[in-house]
Amino acid sequence: MRVLHACSEVYPLLKTGGLADVTGALLPALARVGCDVRMVLPGFPSILAGIGPTREVVVLHDRFGADRVGLLLGQLPSGVPAYVIDAPALYAREGNPYADAGNTAYPDNYRRFGLLAWVAADLAAGLDPGWQAQIVHGHDWHAGLAPAYLKAWERANGKRAAASVLTVHNLAYQGVFDAGVFPELGLPADYFAMHGMEYYGQLSFLKAGLFFADKLTTVSPSYALEIQSPEQGCGLEGLLHDRASDLTGILNGVDYEVWSPAADELIAARYDASKPGGKKVCRRALQKAGSLRPQDNAPVFGVVSRLTEQKGLHLLLAALPAIVARGGQLVLLGSGDGWMEDAFREAALRYPGAVQVEIGYDEVRSHQIVAGADVILVPSRFEPCGLTQLYALAYGTLPLVRRVGGLADSVVDCTPATLADNSGTGFVFDEFSEAAFSLAVDRAFALYEAPAQWQQAQRNAMRAHFGWDDAARKMLPIYQRLLGQ
Ligand code: ADP
Ligand code: GLC
Numbered sequence: 001m002r003v004l005h006a007c008s009e010v011y012p013l014l015k016t017g018g019l020a021d022v023t024g025a026l027l028p029a030l031a032r033v034g035c036d037v038r039m040v041l042p043g044f045p046s047i048l049a050g051i052g053p054t055r056e057v058v059v060l061h062d063r064f065g066a067d068r069v070g071l072l073l074g075q076l077p078s079g080v081p082a083y084v085i086d087a088p089a090l091y092a093r094e095g096n097p098y099a100d101a102g103n104t105a106y107p108d109n110y111r112r113f114g115l116l117a118w119v120a121a122d123l124a125a126g127l128d129p130g131w132q133a134q135i136v137h138g139h140d141w142h143a144g145l146a147p148a149y150l151k152a153w154e155r156a157n158g159k160r161a162a163a164s165v166l167t168v169h170n171l172a173y174q175g176v177f178d179a180g181v182f183p184e185l186g187l188p189a190d191y192f193a194m195h196g197m198e199y200y201g202q203l204s205f206l207k208a209g210l211f212f213a214d215k216l217t218t219v220s221p222s223y224a225l226e227i228q229s230p231e232q233g234c235g236l237e238g239l240l241h242d243r244a245s246d247l248t249g250i251l252n253g254v255d256y257e258v259w260s261p262a263a264d265e266l267i268a269a270r271y272d273a274s275k276p277g278g279k280k281v282c283r284r285a286l287q288k289a290g291s292l293r294p295q296d297n298a299p300v301f302g303v304v305s306r307l308t309e310q311k312g313l314h315l316l317l318a319a320l321p322a323i324v325a326r327g328g329q330l331v332l333l334g335s336g337d338g339w340m341e342d343a344f345r346e347a348a349l350r351y352p353g354a355v356q357v358e359i360g361y362d363e364v365r366s367h368q369i370v371a372g373a374d375v376i377l378v379p380s381r382f383e384p385c386g387l388t389q390l391y392a393l394a395y396g397t398l399p400l401v402r403r404v405g406g407l408a409d410s411v412v413d414c415t416p417a418t419l420a421d422n423s424g425t426g427f428v429f430d431e432f433s434e435a436a437f438s439l440a441v442d443r444a445f446a447l448y449e450a451p452a453q454w455q456q457a458q459r460n461a462m463r464a465h466f467g468w469d470d471a472a473r474k475m476l477p478i479y480q481r482l483l484g485q
Contacts, residue, residue, distance in 0.1 A: 001483055002036045004133035004162075006120035006143035008097050008113070010041060011258075012077060013050035015363075016096050017306060018252070018387045019139060019169050022219070025255035028078045029472035035479070038131065039076065040083040040120050042112065043091045051075070051084055057128045064115040064184075065108060066090050071119065071127065083128070085119050110177040113142045113205060114185050121149035124162030135479055137165040141175030144209030145185065148197060151212045152188050163482035166209035168218040170384050171227050171234045172310065175205030199235070210239055215478050216247040219385035220406030224249030232382055250475060251409055252385040253468035259370075259391045261462075266367040271396075273462040276455070279371065279396055286372025290331050290356030298327035299448045301441075302373025302397065304366045304388050307336030307344070312379040312402065315437040317343050320355070322438065326445055330355045331373060333365050371395050375427070375444050379437050383407045389426070390466050396458035398447075399426040400440055410466065414447055414457050425461040 011024030054074035070086035147164035197208035268285035271278030348357035376392035385406030389399035401407035418424030
């Protein structure tokens with residue numbers, strides 16, 4: 001079956017978060033289970049630079065504010081064929097894919113991602129005479145209009161070009177635009193309605209996808225349920241609840257070719273569950289690189305994260321004095337909200353030798369923290385899936401997480417019972433509060449003082465397996481049903 005994935009990021013060419021890791025690994029996994037899978041991406045500078053040799057499939061004129069749009073076909077480093085939309089007027093910009101260097105969203109994002117969705121839909125309707133998608137699978141609001149374009153095409157032509165799937169990676173980002181731009185999108189007028197893509201008087205690209213896609217998925221079973229409730233539904237819970245029978249939660253996986261301590265060239269020494277010695281070398285290297293005191297008697301906590309409200313890291317700021325007072329250490333790598341960046345920078349100044357903070361984005365360093373820390377902290381307010389805790393498990397670094405979304409689905413709290421049956425892999429707390437977080441931190445300190453139990457939990461963590469092939473095998477029946485197979 002021919003499946004086209006539409007998205008804005010893909011590892012290793014362009015990554016701002018977990019979305020890129022997912023598209024980078026899910027597509028090769030789908031190819032392994034037999035799908036003829038391709039991707040379509042906007043021609044951001046790093047995508048064009050990394051795609052390798054391409055051929056021009058077609059040239060279009062006057063689309064979404066661009067005079068000339070070239071559709072190129074190349075190949076991702078994984079070997080997956082990828083269409084790239086070469087429209088410099090829309091995509092050749094500084095900053096990240098969504099916002100300028102000052103982090104202000106580009107005002108023409110509705111055109112930039114409208115075009116992505118339009119091309120995706122048209123690749124089902126014959127834009128490339130050599131390959132037509134039977135399923136268009138979009139990711140997040142950036143591809144949210146693709147199912148709407150497909151439904152519009154179906155209405156105009158009296159037959160279906162392709163079925164559609166939308167995967168929600170994060171409901172908090174919805175792609176909401178002023179209603180005045182609707183006519184520019186070229187969709188039927190009646191699509192701007194409550195039963196359509198209207199969202200409190202505005203346009204929502206995500207709602208378009210959630211309403212028009214034939215099937216919906218999200219990135220963990222728990223999140224699939226959570227987003228049907230007002231607390232986490234971001235105003236879309238009613239629609240999601242109505243569509244519950246079309247919505248499946250499939251947990252993301254780990255690309256073990258990128259994240260395996262036994263083969264990782266980015267870390268100070270290699271190790272695995274049967275030969276764990278290298279982890280100590282990584283720990284010491286991490287302390288040294290961060291000018292932390294070389295200590296072994298209390299845990300090193302690590303954070304690799306976007307510094308946004310979602311990630312709940314103000315709980316860590318509140319607990320930090322107690323962590324340091326007990327001899328614990330913190331290494332944090334992240335970037336995001338200015339006030340949080342400042343607060344962590346100040347903490348590093350206040351606790352030299354115990355707290356090291358790096359504001360920025362650094363792929364190599366992220367591996368070194370995941371390998372060298374004892375505990376990875378992910379105290380999220382909400383978390384659709386979360387990948388850092390999955391990577392931490394693979395490296396025998398025990399995740400300390402809130403019981404929410406994919407964190408709840410992937411980490412098993414260490415209790416006397418789960419330590420006895422060798423299933424405990426980390427520390428899980430329920431209530432989103434400083435007190436509950438601190439109690440979990442206390443439990444991490446306590447377990448650290450029982451080395452035999454700690455090492456058992458590390459072995460449990462390293463043995464837990466979250467392969468992409470499992471996720472691909474769960475996606476396949478959704479595709480098959482859509483094609484009546
Ligand atoms: P989200 O997508 O919500 O940010 P995930 O846990 O799903 O959260 O994925 C985050 C991904 O981005 C992981 O691969 C993580 O290692 C990476 N990451 C986050 N912040 C940084 C950073 N400052 N430097 C390097 N990698 C980072
Ligand atoms: C989003 C979510 C994160 C998830 C990632 C990949 O960025 O915030 O929880 O792991 O997408 O699906």
